[in-house]
Structures are given as C-alpha cells and as structure tokens.
Amino acid sequence: QVQLQESGPGLVKPSGTLSLTCAVSSGSINSGTWWSWVRQPPEKGLEWIGEISHGGSTNYNPSLKSRVTILLDKSKNQLSLNLTSVTAADTAIYYCANNGYYSIHHWGQGTLVAVSS
Amino acid sequence: EIVLTQSPGTLSLSPGDRATLSCRASQSVSSYLAWYQQKPGQAPRLLIYGASSRATGIPDRFSGSESGTDFTLTVSRLEPEDFAMYYCQQYRSSPPGYTFGQGTKLEIK
Numbered sequence: 223q224v225q226l227q228e229s230g231p232g233l234v235k236p237s238g239t240l241s242l243t244c245a246v247s248s249g250s251i252n253s254g255t256w257w258s259w260v261r262q263p264p265e266k267g268l269e270w271i272g273e274i275s276h277g278g279s280t281n282y283n284p285s286l287k288s289r290v291t292i293l294l295d296k297s298k299n300q301l302s303l304n305l306t307s308v309t310a311a312d313t314a315i316y317y318c319a320n321n322g323y324y325s326i327h328h329w330g331q332g333t334l335v336a337v338s339s
Numbered sequence: 340e341i342v343l344t345q346s347p348g349t350l351s352l353s354p355g356d357r358a359t360l361s362c363r364a365s366q367s368v369s370s371y372l373a374w375y376q377q378k379p380g381q382a383p384r385l386l387i388y389g390a391s392s393r394a395t396g397i398p399d400r401f402s403g404s405e406s407g408t409d410f411t412l413t414v415s416r417l418e419p420e421d422f423a424m425y426y427c428q429q430y431r432s433s434p435p436g437y438t439f440g441q442g443t444k445l446e447i448k
Contacts, residue, residue: 226350267440268442269439322385324371324388326428327388
C-alpha cells in the first residue's frame, strides 16, 4: 500500500506562499494514478484543493484555482503544493492523497499549517 | 455546483445499534459517491466508493446504497471503534473535481 508523508513549514505569514511536499513511498508516482491535496481547517470539514496526474495534468478547485499550483517531481517520487497570497482562512491541516475510483483511497497523516504574523 | 447535504448532523447511538447516515446530492452524481470515516487526530479513511463498493480491509458491517440522488451509509451493528465523523464525497466531471459533505458525527449515546 502506498505511503504518503507531507512536510513543510508549520507557520506562514499572511500574504506569503504556503509550500508543502509529499513524499511517496511503497509506490511510484508514475503509477498511472492521480494525486490530490485536501485540506481541513481546525474543527471543520474537508476541502479538496486539486489533483495532478502521473503525466502532469492538473485540475483545481475553482475557489482556489487562481492561487494554487500542484507539481510532480518524478526524480524524487514526490509531489508539491504551492498556495499563494495566504490569509488566516488558509490555516488548516493539509493532506496529500492517492486517488482511486472517483474517490481518494490513501491519505497521508497530514500537516498543520498556520497562517499568522 | 453540486452540493452534498448530510443528515443528521449528529447521531447518538449505542454499541450494537444499527446506524443509518444520509447524503443527498443537489443533482445527479451518477454513482461517483464515496464515504469516509475520520477519527480525532487522524486522516480520513475510505470506507465505500462507487456508492456501494467496500474499500480494502473495511468490515462488512459497513455498506453503502443509493436511490437517485440519495445515498446511505449503513453500519449494521456498531462497534465501539465506529464512533467517529463520517463524510460523503462526490466526483464531478465538469469541471473535474471532488466535493465533500459537511459530515455526520456518530457519537455514543
């Protein structure tokens, strides 16, 4: 079963850029599947951010599309998330995940990112 | 935009009871509906995909069904470890992406 591990700064300043990486193990990022980022503000529900295919095609949540970039680094078997112009509303646990049949099958443990000065 | 409405917001039951959780879509989502379980401090876990297919390793007391735009997750006999938050999720094809319901909290009565 694929293993996913998110990493990155736990604190980002307002108007800055949130940058996270997700290391994929026990599987290849070239495996023919799609990979997603999902976030969850404290004590709130889940919000899908976007996804990327093994070929580099992307789909983003329309509400975040202007600020989000998801990339693959096949040499490192990892994916990344960049979210620009962050505000306190972007404070959340960020999960990377592996898609399955129109659903999200495997999840990383998540990483908490706070936006604060 | 398709909206998923989960009900009830909170469900209070006892171990051994049958739990029925509802997820209503504002328009057709075909069978692209999934259910997740989330416990405090943990990532969500996929339970059901394609409206009624159990994910790998999920006990058969969990089942999913659909009737038009109404989807149901049933837990036939609650175990202590089943008390958690549950989310439904749909996939849309235009534009491509996923939407989650607001969740149902299943708590011990």
